[in-house]
Amino acid sequence: xxxxxGHSLPINQLCFTxxxxxxxxxxxxxxxxxxxxxxxxxxxxxxxKAKIGASCVFARxxxxxxxxxxxxxxxxxxxxxxxxxxxxxxxxxxxxxxCIICAKYSGRQLLITGSEDQTAGVLRVTPASDGRYxxxxxxxx
Numbered sequence: 246x247x248x249x250x251g252h253s254l255p256i257n258q259l260c261f262t263x264x265x266x267x268x269x270x271x272x273x274x275x276x277x278x279x280x281x282x283x284x285x286x287x288x289x290x291x292x293x294k295a296k297i298g299a300s301c302v303f304a305r306x307x308x309x310x311x312x313x314x315x316x317x318x319x320x321x322x323x324x325x326x327x328x329x330x331x332x333x334x335x336x337x338x339x340x341x342x343x344c345i346i347c348a349k350y351s352g353r354q355l356l357i358t359g360s361e362d363q364t365a366g367v368l369r370v371t372p373a374s375d376g377r378y379x380x381x382x383x384x385x386x
Contacts, residue, residue, distance in 0.1 A: 249270060249280055251270075252270065252274050252276060254273035254274040256270050256271065257272060257273060267282055271315075277313070312325075314347065314356050316337075316341075316358060317341070318342075320341070320362065321335065321336055321337065322342065322356065322368060324370070324380070331378050333379075335380040337358050337382060338360035339364075340361040340362035343360060343361055345359075355369060356368040364386060365385070365386040366382060367385075367386070368381065
């Protein structure tokens with residue numbers, strides 16, 4: 246089994262892309278690394294940071310394709326694909342985002358988020374005509 250070496254600080258989260266071809270690792274070094282998932286000889290094929298420059302704590306394939314939902318230490322959520330940011334950051338929480346899941350409800354694409362501020366949030370994801378997305382806060386629990 247191969248080792249994925251390349252972050253300078255602890256890894257907080259990881260996940261595979263929907264097709265299983267890539268593994269994503271998220272670290273306190275403010276980097277998300279995209280690895281070819283050949284477990285025999287892992288290779289980092291892309292490294293990127295969240296647009297807002299805070300440390301990311303979770304990345305997960307969401308919305309479809311290779312879009313990632315990213316939460317940070319300041320409570321912001323943004324969408325990106327590793328090459329560019331696909332949404333404006335939205336202040337979903339007042340503290341570190343600890344988890345994000347993607348769900349569909351009544352035909353709506355949603356992100357459900359959790360935070361160290363002891364709240365859960367529900368965000369609606371709406372595709373825009375330019376290939377980006379609009380994030381809007383529906384509720385905080």
